[in-house]
Amino acid sequence: MKRLQTDAVLLSLIEHMESKGSWCGETHIQKTCYLLEELFEDQLGLEFIFYKHGPYSFDLSDELTAMRADNIIKLRTKVQFYGPSLLPAENSQLIKNTYPKTIKKFEPIVKFISENFSSYGVPTLEKISTALYVTRKEDTDGSVGDRSMAIHKLNPHVTVEEARKTVKSIDLIIENAKGISFSTT
């Protein structure tokens, strides 16, 4: 996928999240983008690693900065305690006009992500994305208990009971995501 096609999908994700009332700070976009990548087979080709608070992509951080340089997105600030939010900027319409097919193709996936995760704050997104990371990447026996322990080990501030609830909800999300596919129209 070309860099600007990736940007078109990222912009679409930001717009959908915002339209559902989500704050679009970089951390929100990091976590939801990870969920999109992991649930739908690395479509954007962004490399994620496990950092202090769950999956994180330095590539994505650079790409969001590049999108600001191209005036596709901008920062909204002046809201204390939140940090900045990312918003569509002047050239956002241009990229939508240039890549309408890519945006259309990804629409069901982006909608799925925004509908399922836009109401959550950073700590919940951190737990959910960590649960998915553990389910897909960590060496566990696959049981709820084993994965919950793995989450607690990676993030000791998440209790085993909280981890258990999150693992159950990510299993449901994985099942629901199986029914979602790219738009072919």
Add this chain to the structure above:
Amino acid sequence: MAALFHDTGHLPFSHAAERELLPDDWNHEMLTAEIIRSDEMIKIWNDLKIQTEDVVKLAIGKRYCKDCNFTDWEAILSEIIVGDALGVDRMDYLLRDSHHTGVAYGKFDHHRLIETMRILPKSYNDGSKEPALGVEDGGLHAVESMLLARYFMYTQLYFHRVRRIYDIHLKEFLKKWLQNGFFPTDVENHLQTTDNEVLAGLFKVVRDQTHPGHEYAERIVTRNHFRLLYDRKQEDISKNLEAPKAIYNELCKKFGEKNVRYDTDKQRGGDSDFPVYLNSNRRIVSSLSISDVLPKIPIAAIDFIYINSNCRSTATKWLNANRERIIKPSTEE
């Protein structure tokens, strides 16, 4: 130790052409890690009772030490060295490059900045917190000054059009001069390949007209570099986000690939969001919410197209006549 070793993996002439002149999946941070893990250094770490992997972790950070687990404390220590907003590596290279090049834009009050740096809880919207590197409000102007200095150093020095074309010609020369076209990645040979070796090789090749790198070496030594024909214009970008690439492709068709060079780059790293401690009311807020300067600092970006000086005049006329046609926006098929 990690701070001292952070830059030891740099190639001759630093970042110039690092991506193209190291084998796939290598970068200078990996060379830094190799040096720290070398037998010679391990003896020293053992004598100092320092764990080798702790030095690697802090010296190159999580971005390049992907499989390492970082505790909160280690993440902060690493951020002090390699961090995007307040890392000492950045403070060091801006001041050092400013001093050695005579570009005064890179200077800022680093004493004030270091004095006011604090480890502070970074807050999220639900009230949860994590430790992060920040400053007291008295140091905010010093940080603003450093981040402005970075922007100016990018636009005036790191992304300067003449400096960049010399990087391109140097890369072309090195590709022909280095064995197999790559820098060595074993520690011993890496440490023996310095700027001096490259410069000596360059002058030798200038005298040898049969060497495949002769043309590029000569361009550098005689200052006969390719000339800037086009640089990124916001006006063009707002019509077509790929305008520079489209112009480059058309110029290649018209004047031949060997006479045209394209250079594109953007500043990397995230935004400048870090916690600031307000002494007056003992609150901690986001830097971007209280600074009038930080959110307005632009992101440095370049798209340069260079042309062989032999065709410069014709190419200029041709581009003026065809630019609007070339940058006409297209929609994906």
